[in-house]
Structure formats: structure tokens, C-alpha cells
Amino acid sequence: MLVKQISVFVENKFGRLAEIISILGNNNIDISALSIADTTDFGILRLIVNDPNLAEKVLKDNGLAVKSTEVIAVAVEDKPGGLARVLNILKDANISIEYMYAFIGKSESGALVIIRVDQPNEAINVLKNSGIEIIKASDVYRL
Amino acid sequence: MAYYDKENECMDRERLIELQSERLIWQVKRMYDKVPLFRERMQEKGLLPEDIRSVEDLKHLPFSYKQDLRDYYPYGLFAVPTSEIVRVHASSGTTGKQIVVGYTRKDLDDWSTCTARQLAATGADKNSFVQVSYGYGLFTGGLGLHGGTEKLGATVIPISSGNTQRQIQTMIDFGATHLCCTPSYAMYLGETIEEMGLTEELKLKAGIFGAEPWTEDMRKAIEEKLRLKAYDIYGLSEIMGPGVAYECDKQKGMHICEDMFIPEIIDPNTCEVLPAGSLGELVFTTITKEGFPLIRYRTRDIASLNYEKCECGRSFVRMNKPQGRSDDMMIIRGVNVFPSQIEEVLLRVGGDVTPNYMVIVDRVNNHDTLEVQVEMSDKLFSDDVKSVEFVEEKIKSQLASVLGLAAKVRLVEPKTIARSEGKAKRVLDKRKL
Ligand SMILES: [Zn+2]
Numbered sequence: 001m002l003v004k005q006i007s008v009f010v011e012n013k014f015g016r017l018a019e020i021i022s023i024l025g026n027n028n029i030d031i032s033a034l035s036i037a038d039t040t041d042f043g044i045l046r047l048i049v050n051d052p053n054l055a056e057k058v059l060k061d062n063g064l065a066v067k068s069t070e071v072i073a074v075a076v077e078d079k080p081g082g083l084a085r086v087l088n089i090l091k092d093a094n095i096s097i098e099y100m101y102a103f104i105g106k107s108e109s110g111a112l113v114i115i116r117v118d119q120p121n122e123a124i125n126v127l128k129n130s131g132i133e134i135i136k137a138s139d140v141y142r143l
Numbered sequence: 144m145a146y147y148d149k150e151n152e153c154m155d156r157e158r159l160i161e162l163q164s165e166r167l168i169w170q171v172k173r174m175y176d177k178v179p180l181f182r183e184r185m186q187e188k189g190l191l192p193e194d195i196r197s198v199e200d201l202k203h204l205p206f207s208y209k210q211d212l213r214d215y216y217p218y219g220l221f222a223v224p225t226s227e228i229v230r231v232h233a234s235s236g237t238t239g240k241q242i243v244v245g246y247t248r249k250d251l252d253d254w255s256t257c258t259a260r261q262l263a264a265t266g267a268d269k270n271s272f273v274q275v276s277y278g279y280g281l282f283t284g285g286l287g288l289h290g291g292t293e294k295l296g297a298t299v300i301p302i303s304s305g306n307t308q309r310q311i312q313t314m315i316d317f318g319a320t321h322l323c324c325t326p327s328y329a330m331y332l333g334e335t336i337e338e339m340g341l342t343e344e345l346k347l348k349a350g351i352f353g354a355e356p357w358t359e360d361m362r363k364a365i366e367e368k369l370r371l372k373a374y375d376i377y378g379l380s381e382i383m384g385p386g387v388a389y390e391c392d393k394q395k396g397m398h399i400c401e402d403m404f405i406p407e408i409i410d411p412n413t414c415e416v417l418p419a420g421s422l423g424e425l426v427f428t429t430i431t432k433e434g435f436p437l438i439r440y441r442t443r444d445i446a447s448l449n450y451e452k453c454e455c456g457r458s459f460v461r462m463n464k465p466q467g468r469s470d471d472m473m474i475i476r477g478v479n480v481f482p483s484q485i486e487e488v489l490l491r492v493g494g495d496v497t498p499n500y501m502v503i504v505d506r507v508n509n510h511d512t513l514e515v516q517v518e519m520s521d522k523l524f525s526d527d528v529k530s531v532e533f534v535e536e537k538i539k540s541q542l543a544s545v546l547g548l549a550a551k552v553r554l555v556e557p558k559t560i561a562r563s564e565g566k567a568k569r570v571l572d573k574r575k576l
Contacts, residue, residue, distance in 0.1 A: 005526075007524075009524050009556060010556070038528075041554065044527070044528060063556070063557050063558040064556060065520055065524040065556065069526045
């Protein structure tokens, strides 16, 4: 159920992001979701791709600092209160969210939300039990 | 606890200082008579031998430099007629022509005392077999440890350097208990022995490794591979050779043979003597040497001295492993900074691996700025911003405490800083002074 996310250390330099994304494109890697967390000096580029292992390898081969982490992909109804419901379930279960990012129109039933929590397996259980649709890794990579 | 000559090594410090004073007075007097360069420099300072009454007066004496050895090559600085010299050694160094040093019979005996002290401190005695795998010849390594082994009464295996297969066979067949060589060669020997599956055959107890810089990591690796306790030794041929300072089993710095050599730590820029514990350039005065004595010789090595009493009982001051060369020193906002200090911080933060780095010094509005760029690595990187910022902060705060200076730290992508040999090339000083 856990989805493998690839994180890359990126210096805040003009055009750097385009270069990194091109590396993936040149290796026929499709990006399903992406986000950047940044500070004034550097950023962390987070990616969900169709082939995370290959992505990790080609990025490392290009000299980048890369880490893979496990995240949860949730389908959220594209209507008011949809996301709030997911967040409340996690809050009630005392699960902290480290970060999250969303993509609208990626999943059939609405928005795709990528969530990084401190207890991923626990989170999957409570979400499932509350009827939230968890998207399987293999499906996420295909999006 | 084993000593070679306990009465000297553990001498009361008051007595030691008296002895140093006596010997310094003797040395200054004879050098004034016998070494024209020294006499000229004394005269330039308006000093007479009588002005030197104790070690307290050492700070008034003129310095001597490696260049002197080149200018007066080969025998111009000897303080005895060559008929008294029984051996010469020479070193080429990486720059310039070779330098030559000479020893009287007594000098060689004193030198053997130095290395015998080192050997005894590692547990060697009459029953030990000491394999000396330093090069024999003009280089001081081989014959230096050789002399100490014989003086101690242990059995010397004078194999010299090279021919690794023979080294290993000899070590095993002859039952070597002690090994003396460079740390990099010790590492290589250890790896080869491991590959050959002969580790179990070794009888080594201790190793004495010096003549090149090495890290605590290397020490651990060598100790594991060769199954011995690894000791550091310091020396330079201008002063004597290996054994000027030796490590005891506490391994918290090297004891300087202070009954023969007086150390000082100076600010390489102002040439002022620094208070005990400060990091600065190591300066030596040889107070017993007859053939080739030197007063206040500038080693260019950066080190500090620890006068706290060592648990081993020896009263000789301890020096830490030299942390670079004084030529690499930068003065930033009036503070002396050595690249080695920055490297040390990065090594600690990097978890025993020094990340590639670049130091950039500049001057903006009459204010010196110091920026340290550190390459990100898989080891330092983690997926969340907070952790990466924590790495940045850790480097920053440790730099501030080690240097006494605020530095800007910038993490950069891997392999974006040019790889280069030597610490000096990792510094970019943009200031136009
Ligand atoms: Zn000690």
C-alpha cells in the first residue's frame, strides 16, 4: 500500500529544476505527482514516478543526493470537506503529518493526495477502516 | 606501565625546567661560538649568550627556518667539525633542493633513547621482535626506529620498506611483535594479510606508525586488520627524526622528549608565543644536540600543547597530531583560522567522512565574511527540510565554537565543488589586501 517517493536535494539555482526533470524525461520516466519544499538556499524535490527504482538510479548516476521514502496515496472526493475528513481521521488517531501535497484530476474519484506521516502502516489501517480509498502503489505509478 | 627511562620520562616538572635551562644556556653559548648564522642573528637582536639565563629567555632568541638549511647546504650549520659527525641523513621535501642533517655519536645515542621510549611505551621489551618496515637510508624512519630497538634490547628485524609478500612472510615466520612503518603501508599490509587469510598467524601486539598524516578512523581500521594497538609517533629530520614525540598507551597526544627538545607554540603571523593550549605553529629548540643543533626552529606544523599531567605518569608535555601547515592559515576578522579546523568540524558532522567542501573568504564593507560550502551527500541528506536545516545549523554552531567566528554555511549539490589535493586549494580568498 505504501508508495515509494523519491526526494532530491536541489540547490536554488536558475534552471536547475528543469535540468533534473529533463534527466527523468530522457530516461522515459513519467512523473505522476511532484512537490518542492524550499528554503532560501536549497529545496527538496519530491516525486512520484512510474518507475521509482530507475528514477533513483539515474538521479544518483547524475551525481544528485537522493533518498527514497514511503508515503501514502489517498483518493479524496473532489468536493468541500473531502480533504478535511481524511485529516481529521489521522488527527483522531494521533498520527502526525510531516507534509502532504495534492493533485487534482489524477484519480477517477477526485483528487490524489500524497501524505507523509510518522506511522504509515497505522495510518493506512485507520483510513481504510473509515472507508477512505487508499491507492495501491502499482496504480499510483501508472497515473 | 612500561617506561624506557622512568627517571627522565617522569621527572618532576620543576626539575625538568631547571634541566632545560642548564642545557639551553649551554647550547646557546656553544652555538654562538660555532655557528656563524646564529651569531649574526643574535647580534642583529643585540643579544649575547649571557643574556640567556633560563628557559624564560627562550622567547627572545632568533628563529631558524627550513630555508636556512638550504642556504647553508650542506654543512654550513653544523656545530662540530665534520670529523665528529658519524652519520648524515637527508630529506628532499616536495619543494626545493634536499636538506642534510648530521649526528655525532652522542646525538645518535640520544635519538635511540627517543625511539626506545616510544617502543617501551607500546609495551616492547627485550623479548620483543620489532619489524622496522620504514625505509632505511637517507630517510630517518628506518635507522631511527632501528637504533631505539637495539638500545632497548629487543630484536630488530631490519627489513626496510617494500616487497609486501616478503614483509608478510617475515612477520609471520620471525614472530614479529611490533611493526614500524607508515600508516598507509600498515593499512595496505593489513588488507593484503586479510586477503591472504593469514590474520590468525600474526603475533603483532603494537605498531608504531608515523611520517605521514593519518586519522583516528585509519587507526581503528589498522588496529582491526592487524590486530594490534596502533601508536602515533612524531618527528622531523631537522630536529632529530622520529621520536621527537611519542604516544603512550593512553593515546591522548604524543609526549615530547622535553629533556632534549623544548617546544613552543607561536602565532605564525605575529610570531608571539601563545598561551598553553592554543593552536599555532610548533617551534622546537634542540638543547642536547651537538652536530646539528637548531634554536627556535619553525616546523610549519600546526599543533597545540597539553601540559596537564598524563595518566601514564610521564611528565613530558603532550602535543596533538599536527593539524596542517602554518602556510595555510587565514586571518579572518582578526582570528587565526586553519582549514584543518574546518575539516575537523565537517568530519564530525559528516559521521567520520569529510564531505567535500570549499571555504570562501571575502570582504564586504570592510567586514570579512566566511562562507563554507559543503557538498550534500546521500549520508547527510534526508527527505525533510527540518533535518537538512539541522545539518546546516550543526555545522554552523560547531564552526562558531571551534573557530570563534560566525560562518555562513551553504549546502550545495554533490560533485559541484572541484576535487583537489591539499587543504590550501579548498580556500578561495577573494579579499584584496
Ligand atoms: Zn602519557
